[in-house]
Every structure is written in structure tokens, then in C-alpha cells.
Amino acid sequence: MSDVKGSAALRATLVFNLGTLGALAADRFAARVEELGLKPKHAGLLAALDAGSAASQQELAARLGVAPSLIVSLADQLQALGAVERLRDPDDRRRQVLTLTPEGRRLLSRCAEAAEAADAELAAGLDPDRRAALAEGLRALGARHVPH
Amino acid sequence: MSDVKGSAALRATLVFNLGTLGALAADRFAARVEELGLKPKHAGLLAALDAGSAASQQELAARLGVAPSLIVSLADQLQALGAVERLRDPDDRRRQVLTLTPEGRRLLSRCAEAAEAADAELAAGLDPDRRAALAEGLRALGARHVPH
DNA sequence: GTGAATCATTCGAGCCGTGAACGATATGAG
DNA sequence: CTCATATCGTTCACGGCTCGAATGATTCAC
Numbered sequence: 001m002s003d004v005k006g007s008a009a010l011r012a013t014l015v016f017n018l019g020t021l022g023a024l025a026a027d028r029f030a031a032r033v034e035e036l037g038l039k040p041k042h043a044g045l046l047a048a049l050d051a052g053s054a055a056s057q058q059e060l061a062a063r064l065g066v067a068p069s070l071i072v073s074l075a076d077q078l079q080a081l082g083a084v085e086r087l088r089d090p091d092d093r094r095r096q097v098l099t100l101t102p103e104g105r106r107l108l109s110r111c112a113e114a115a116e117a118a119d120a121e122l123a124a125g126l127d128p129d130r131r132a133a134l135a136e137g138l139r140a141l142g143a144r145h146v147p148h
Numbered sequence: 149m150s151d152v153k154g155s156a157a158l159r160a161t162l163v164f165n166l167g168t169l170g171a172l173a174a175d176r177f178a179a180r181v182e183e184l185g186l187k188p189k190h191a192g193l194l195a196a197l198d199a200g201s202a203a204s205q206q207e208l209a210a211r212l213g214v215a216p217s218l219i220v221s222l223a224d225q226l227q228a229l230g231a232v233e234r235l236r237d238p239d240d241r242r243r244q245v246l247t248l249t250p251e252g253r254r255l256l257s258r259c260a261e262a263a264e265a266a267d268a269e270l271a272a273g274l275d276p277d278r279r280a281a282l283a284e285g286l287r288a289l290g291a292r293h294v295p296h
Numbered sequence: 297g298t299g300a301a302t303c304a305t306t307c308g309a310g311c312c313g314t315g316a317a318c319g320a321t322a323t324g325a326g
Numbered sequence: 327c328t329c330a331t332a333t334c335g336t337t338c339a340c341g342g343c344t345c346g347a348a349t350g351a352t353t354c355a356c
Binding site: 187189214215217218240241242243 | 351352353
């Protein structure tokens, strides 16, 4: 959606602007997070772990809206970084329970910093009223469309 | 960027909301445009052709921010649909000049309809003031970051 | 006229995510 | 208790998407 350019009729559209700027924002965030050795999905997984308490990989896959097999490799990499621990659930030894380590929490907070830095860069030179209105509009839209 | 979920610090962020909703908007648009047998990039190419006047594939690649080789296959497909014409530029026979056919213009306007329909779906139940503020905020942001 | 630059095109490669297997474990019916 | 069935995590092969290098045609600079 960084796609559609030109053509007044498309440019005037909400989906067009949202798509374009969304891709831009995602790229900026990805660039910053890459310096931590992470992809956005890694940050997503860390955040999901921080939000709910310890969860199985299936639950996490559902939360993030990705295939369970993807969680496996994300968790592998985060585990290699010492950011998460895998524990067999003693009540159901099929389940792998993932938990954040202190290092994981540190990484997550650096991801949050990255997001805030990207925010500042994106909103630079935007007058505060407009920025607040934008944030509020996005929040309202998200409330209607993003699960939870 | 439909990634990062949970974790208050990230959720509060502009990039997070923009990224999430941007991906959502892009998906909705893609779904509608697919019924026309097109991908979003095809719509992007049509729109770019409509915006500037006849352009070489190199120029189009630059405008869309993609590799020239991608333009080739997009143009191939659009040509097969009868939406664009390829003409050798008589002043420089290396260049292929792409132009919209009437069918191309028809398709483009249906893409615009798809975008508007996706808009309506997205903004349903959002009060008009908020929606206007959102559109204005996005416009201002785009003006600062999207070329041209 | 000759060599360097530019265009469109083809083709191979890389990244990313999915879905179909598979083994281990758990659950329920008889 | 036992066997059939379902669920979890894991591996692996594949498809979609995009890029970059190589190629051939054409133009440009000198």
C-alpha cells in the first residue's frame, strides 16, 4: 500500500493515506529495531508476552495472528538472545510456556524507545493540536477494528 | 507492523497505530481490488499513469519506488488486460512509453470505488468530526513525508 | 566511429510466512 | 486399562513477492 500514488481520486482516500503512512511508519520502526538485532515480529512477541502473563505458543500465535510454526522460530531466536525462557507446562507437557527474562524486558523497553523515537521523527514539525487529533482518530479507529 | 500487540508502552505509540491500521487498510483495499483481478501495485501503476502523462517504465519505477523489473511484469499483466498500451518512444527507441487505454481508465475508476468502499467500511460508526480530524492529520503527515 | 551509458527484459536468488507432515503427550469412550 | 482421537510444538518444503545482476538493443559523448 506504499503502492498507489497519484490519481486524485485515490489520493483523497482514507485507506490510501493510512496504507502509505502505515508502511512508512512500519519501515521506520523496523529500521530502528533492527539495530537491536530484532525484527518487528520479535518486538510483537515480546510485547504480547509482556501484556498477558505466560502463554503457550499456540495462544501467542492466535494473539499475533500468525501461524504457530512462525512462533517457533521467533521464540528460537529470542531464546538465543536470552530474552525468553521456554518451560514445559507441568500440567500439560505438550505445551511450551514462554516467559520474559529480565533481558527480554530490557529489550522490550528498548523497542518502546525505538517506537517513540520513530514517532518523534514522524511527527516532527506537526503542530501539537493536529498531532493530538491524529492520535485520537487512530485510537478511535483502532478501538473499532483491532481485537481487544 | 500488524505485529506489535499488547504492551501499553508500544500500543500508545503513533507508529504502532499507524502501522497496525495501515496494514488493515491495505488488506481491505487489496481484497476489494482482487475482485477486479488486480493487486494493489497494479492500481498503483494505473494511478501513476493517470497522474503524470505518459511515462517510461524507468520513470514509473522511480515514482512507485520499486525495481524497474517489477514494472515490466506489472505492465505485462495490465497489457494482457487491455488496460495499458506500450509504445516505443520514437525519439528514443529504448524507452517504452506506457499509456492508459479507456479500459485502463475504467479499471482505475473501479479501483477508486474500491478505495471509497473500503473507507466507508473502515470509518463506519466513527463520528464525522473525528473522521475529518483523522483525514486532516493524515494529510498533514503525508505532506511532510510522502514525495510530491 | 568507438566506447560508455541507458533502457527494457529475463532470470536466478532471498526473504517471509504458510500449511502439511510427524512425534510426543493428553483426553475420552468403552 | 486400552485404544482411538485430538492437541501441541517442531520441521520442512513450498509459494508469493521483490530485488539485483546479466543481456541485448539503442543512444550519447567525444
